[in-house]
Amino acid sequence: MPAQQQTIAVLGAPGTGAAELAEAINCCLTDSSMTAQAIAVADDAQLPAPIRHTLHSAAITLLMGLDTPCPAPEQARREAFDAQLRTMLANASVRYLVVYGQGPRRTENALKAIISIAPSAIAESAPDLLDQKPMRLRAWDCEKCSDPECEHRLFSALTGRGAESGAGRLTG
Known part of the structure; x- marks a missing residue:
């Protein structure tokens, strides 16, 4: 068969x-x-x-x-x-x-x-x-997540959109 x-x-x-x-x-x-x-x-x-x-x-x-x-x-x-x-x-x-x-x-x-x-x-x-x-930004297990909001944050960080709004900035 x-x-x-x-x-x-x-x-x-x-x-x-x-x-x-x-x-x-x-x-x-x-x-x-x-x-x-x-x-x-x-x-x-x-x-x-x-x-x-x-x-x-x-x-x-x-x-x-x-x-x-x-x-x-x-x-x-x-x-x-x-x-x-x-x-x-x-x-x-x-x-x-x-x-x-x-x-x-x-x-x-x-x-x-x-x-x-x-x-x-x-x-x-x-x-x-x-x-x-x-290549990984963080130790998260994103391949299995498929959370649209999480993906949007990650993609925004990768494309630099987050930098424009001040998101993700480290302060000392």
Whole structure:
């Protein structure tokens, strides 16, 4: 009996590159029972039943971070869509991991997440990601947290937005 196809669900706000990441992941997969699929979600109040079913049955769900370049007027729309998407995922009880990075770095981060659930799914010709030490600001376990407010604080600190408001300054 052939193994059932497992989906790696990839979704995000418009312009965050979900389809491109799904394609890059598929190029690195060696396990023919797994496939990455970009999930298009409309600007609705809740996830449609077929999408909810796909996400619940997925081996892993990856949500695109908002760290890719974007024109300023579009950024507010992306942030609103991302917030709505996270709310829909939470309301549907879908667990997800947020993937950050640009270009190959984002693909590497996604592959690390996939390796955590299916070590044999990634081709050996892909970069040896397990030996790379991730850069960390603090000893928190953010990879498993997915708290949107925590992510926002961390992302703001990384991009320097926190410095403008005086957040995170050390006083002696």
